[in-house]
Amino acid sequence: MQLIPCPWCGPREEAEFHYGGQAHVAYPRDPSALSDEEWARYVFFRENPSGPFAERWSHSAGCRRWFNAVRDTRTHDLLAVYRAGEPMPEVTA
Amino acid sequence: MTSTDQPPGAHLPEPPDFLWDNPEPKASYDVVVVGGGGHGLATAYYLAKVHGITNVAVLEKGWLAGGNMARNTTIIRSNYLWDESSGIYEHSLKLWEGLEDDLGYPILFDQRGVLNLAHSLQDVRDSVRRVNANRLNGIDAEWVDPAGVKEICPIVNTSPDVRHPVLGATYQPRAGIAKHDHVAWGYARAAHAMGVDLIQNCEVTGLETLQGRITAVRTSRGRIAAGKVALCAAGHSSVLAKMVGLRLPLASHPLQALVSELLEPVHPTVVMSNAVHVYVSQAHKGELVMGAGIDSYNGYGQRGSFHVVEEQMAAALELFPVFARAHLLRTWAGIVDVSPDASPIVGLTPVGGLYLNCGWGTGGFKATPGVGDCFAHTVANDKPHPYNEPFTLERFTTGALVDEHGAAAVAH
Ligand SMILES: Cc1cc2nc3c(=O)[nH]c(=O)nc-3n(C[C@H](O)[C@H](O)[C@H](O)COP(=O)(O)OP(=O)(O)OC[C@H]3O[C@@H](n4cnc5c(N)ncnc54)[C@H](O)[C@@H]3O)c2cc1C
Ligand SMILES: [Zn+2]
Numbered sequence: 001m002q003l004i005p006c007p008w009c010g011p012r013e014e015a016e017f018h019y020g021g022q023a024h025v026a027y028p029r030d031p032s033a034l035s036d037e038e039w040a041r042y043v044f045f046r047e048n049p050s051g052p053f054a055e056r057w058s059h060s061a062g063c064r065r066w067f068n069a070v071r072d073t074r075t076h077d078l079l080a081v082y083r084a085g086e087p088m089p090e091v092t093a
Numbered sequence: 094m095t096s097t098d099q100p101p102g103a104h105l106p107e108p109p110d111f112l113w114d115n116p117e118p119k120a121s122y123d124v125v126v127v128g129g130g131g132h133g134l135a136t137a138y139y140l141a142k143v144h145g146i147t148n149v150a151v152l153e154k155g156w157l158a159g160g161n162m163a164r165n166t167t168i169i170r171s172n173y174l175w176d177e178s179s180g181i182y183e184h185s186l187k188l189w190e191g192l193e194d195d196l197g198y199p200i201l202f203d204q205r206g207v208l209n210l211a212h213s214l215q216d217v218r219d220s221v222r223r224v225n226a227n228r229l230n231g232i233d234a235e236w237v238d239p240a241g242v243k244e245i246c247p248i249v250n251t252s253p254d255v256r257h258p259v260l261g262a263t264y265q266p267r268a269g270i271a272k273h274d275h276v277a278w279g280y281a282r283a284a285h286a287m288g289v290d291l292i293q294n295c296e297v298t299g300l301e302t303l304q305g306r307i308t309a310v311r312t313s314r315g316r317i318a319a320g321k322v323a324l325c326a327a328g329h330s331s332v333l334a335k336m337v338g339l340r341l342p343l344a345s346h347p348l349q350a351l352v353s354e355l356l357e358p359v360h361p362t363v364v365m366s367n368a369v370h371v372y373v374s375q376a377h378k379g380e381l382v383m384g385a386g387i388d389s390y391n392g393y394g395q396r397g398s399f400h401v402v403e404e405q406m407a408a409a410l411e412l413f414p415v416f417a418r419a420h421l422l423r424t425w426a427g428i429v430d431v432s433p434d435a436s437p438i439v440g441l442t443p444v445g446g447l448y449l450n451c452g453w454g455t456g457g458f459k460a461t462p463g464v465g466d467c468f469a470h471t472v473a474n475d476k477p478h479p480y481n482e483p484f485t486l487e488r489f490t491t492g493a494l495v496d497e498h499g500a501a502a503v504a505h
Pocket of ligand 1: 152159326454
């Protein structure tokens, strides 16, 4: 089982966490100005890279807080873990 | 099923010693199919057979049909809720019913039926609704009560005292399983015989366009010019589409399955459970084949998490206490591309001559003949077949989704 380093609690088993998909997807600033196409992009389209991916995790069976991680989707290696609101760190895959 | 005076598998046909050769790629093809799984091979077969287009190459980065085609639990059924899905899955099931004759090759299609279990009042209502919808679409479906489940599959635990009691099931008698390798070999052999080049160890690394039209693919074995390019890359579709700047509403996830040691025939049908995340059949040789739910996170590693296997085994044991002493033989994972409405994306793209067949998620094996046929039609005529017309990329903008989360039957 994968150990995930929660930025508050330290490394815990994967089964304690809940996955939240791509990180840094901002709610539209001016929702009523969006076209159908732009709404579709916001609601349905996410990055799906084979390689480093910035994503959200919640430590739902621990401190219950959300945080971000950069994980290599090919190896599952966690390249960086950082708190929500912090910018994505530079990583080398 | 295995008879007792023969070793397990003795009734299976011998693996063929020759199916196709390994040609060098030509400089150009009318159609390049990317991905040598079931969908790519079937597409090439129907392009040649139905549309007379034989200057076709199927490019496969690994070995032929070594992706999800080799990793799935081979369940075939057409009991989906919506008319759009009924159309394409039932078209496929009808083709399965004649496929052995069509390909002239044994595929061991075995219509042993499928039970989709209901464990809550809401499951029951949804299931009965789906049975009615299936019947209106001319698809065989019945609602069976727990006693009926027990009659069809005696080893299912229908006791009311378990955590998720079986309250009944939908039953599709025409559903079943087929031998996945043989399906791939049958298509490969027949496509090859009509002149299609099957090229293994050939990874597509780039897509070239000129004035909004596809012109060539770049590969690990050089550049290949292409009149049209048909993507059948399952879990890797996002990676390929990105080569022309196209984003897809897909997430790629690991999906696991496992098999037990060989056992005497104990399990006469296919049992799936949406609520407790396991689906089970007994392979032609005697292994119990069990699928799990997807891992929650995106991944391309063809390796799943241990805790998913644990949940899957817990569910299997509750439903089938008789499995308690079975030994686990092998586990593996494939990479499946899941779409927001649990339905596939099949059709044209904004790039001229580039066609998409993806988003089948956890359930595309059953679609192999049907989508091969419809996708070949789409590629040949540059317009969708009526059966894949609803499954456009544009539906995510227009909102005409085909929400099959309930009928998809694998947790995701
Ligand atoms: C564990 C598991 C259980 C499943 N159970 C069922 C089931 O019971 N019933 C059902 O209907 N479906 C099931 N599925 C889903 C089904 O396997 C897939 O939907 C279906 O196989 C997808 O189409 P395909 O066969 O062409 O994909 P694949 O066989 O994966 O073919 C895609 C091919 O593209 C190749 N490729 C990728 N990128 C490139 C590139 N850049 N260049 C060249 N080649 C490339 C890959 O190597 C691969 O061989 C299951 C899947 C898994 C993983
Ligand atoms: Zn924590």
